[in-house]
Amino acid sequence: MSGFATLDWIVIVSYFLAIGGLAIWVITRKQQDTEDYFLAGRNIGWFVVGASIFASNIGSEHVVGLAGAGAGGKIPMLIYELHAWLVITLGWVFLPFYLRSGVFTMPEFLERRFNANTRWFLSIFSLLAYVLTKVSVTVYAGGIVIASLLHIDFWTGALLTVVLTGLYTILGGMRAVVYTEALQTVVLVIGAGALTFVGLNAVGGWSGMREALEPGYLNMWRPASDPNFPWPSLVITSTIVGTWYWCTDQYIVQRVLAARNIKEGRRGTIFGGFLKLTPVFLFLVPGVVALALKNRGELQWDSPDQAFATLLMNKMPAGLRGLVVAGLLAALMSSLASVFNSCSTLFTVDIYKKLRPNTPEAKLVNIGRIATCIVVVLGILWIPIMQNISGVLYEYLQSVQAYIAPPITAVFLLGIFYKRINATGAMATLVSGLAVAVIRLALELAGDSIGTDNIFYTFGNVNFLTFAAWFFLFSVLVCIVASLLTPAPPVEKVKGLTFGSLTEEQKMANRNSYNAWDIVFSLVVIAIVAYVMISFTG
Structure with missing residues (x-):
């Protein structure tokens, strides 16, 4: 396996300098209130919003796992990467309700x-x-990538990336995240x-x-x-998971939510x-290429999760190899x-601030930073357990x-599309859903130890x-039945938060937030x- 040339190291160091410079610029700006720290002041334009969405989604678990799926005979998994239509569903269907509620x-x-x-x-x-x-899978995949490329210990690589990323995230908040992600998107797409x-x-x-x-x-x-x-199960379940994840x-x-208005967000x-x-094309195809080269005796790797790194280190020329590593x-x-x-937003806004509503803004920002550190530690502790669940990371x-x-x-779909759904139905669905998920996960981990008959x-x-797929049907039935057996929610409670309760003014504002080009580009994506x-039919 080829090593890094001087030109590769120059490219990698240049990437870190660019990210560091951008992060420092953001960190020196105002970060004293929660709206600025957690939502970048709600003043982000469409390019940064889109790049941030993409960069947030594409982690090392995609680079390692999706390439591994391509190399390991799990081509059907690519359906999860064809959810671009659900990304635009977020903008057309859900976003107006989210931004309208503030x-x-x-x-x-x-x-x-x-x-x-x-x-x-x-x-x-x-x-x-x-x-x-998210935390554990990303750290685990990152550790694999760095260990295989830089020839260092797995845990050293994993912890090193956590510390470096945590520094600018904790200090710079959401603004540091979205602006560095815009740059990282460019590097990632060009490199891969x-x-x-x-x-x-x-x-x-x-x-x-x-x-x-x-x-x-x-x-x-x-x-x-x-x-x-x-x-059938692949199509239904991927859509369910995609709606949850993207919307x-x-x-x-x-x-x-950080967009300056509905138009920019959409x-x-x-x-x-x-x-x-x-x-x-950036990750799954390289995995398939690595398998094809292995079948021809031109590459060797032991696990499908090593396919991407093996192809990179053996076939890429100096300089470009460093660019891919930077990606x-x-x-x-x-x-x-x-x-x-x-995580820091959820803990600070939804938990700490609810318990202590009079906490000063500056203290809330610091609480968010502390919460980040705790989540990182928990994610790292989960890594050894997750390796027992499935052989392929993705x-x-x-x-x-x-x-x-x-x-x-x-809960979200019915809550927006059906105004009769009430708090009792929503809560019954979430609680029963958690019970089912925990039981399923525990039984999967137990394996054959509980017998097979x-x-x-x-x-x-x-x-x-x-x-x-069946779990989703169960959840829908629980939500509807529990809601219909209990009183309907007050009219004022759902006003403007469901399709059936929008005012004429709200409908008009929504129609004015897009034009024909927005529709055309959305149809092109579909x-x-x-x-x-x-194309992937054989």
């Missing part, structure tokens, strides 16, 4: 729509979910794009890659009877949708920075999200995609998604 967080929106109990529940639940699926180009050239283009693979390898649509990726999760939505989601189309570091740092900032992420998403998606084994081992789905 909230800082998604739990705060639930309090406006339902009651304080739902806010408390989602705040604590979200913090736990970030430790389970160069690897895709070089890799395809090395394997003889798209046709050469397909020839080196077994027939049907690139088909993402498996039969309904497939034990791993039955296509209701603080981690992503916080970026559009255009940011459209731009983010275009960027979201790129991971298939990998950008992906890691942007994801970590985003989750750190989201699949682990999707399986755990499949247990978290259904009840939250049901009982209902508990079946419940814990049924395909996670099929499980999540058309490209459809084209990619059709």
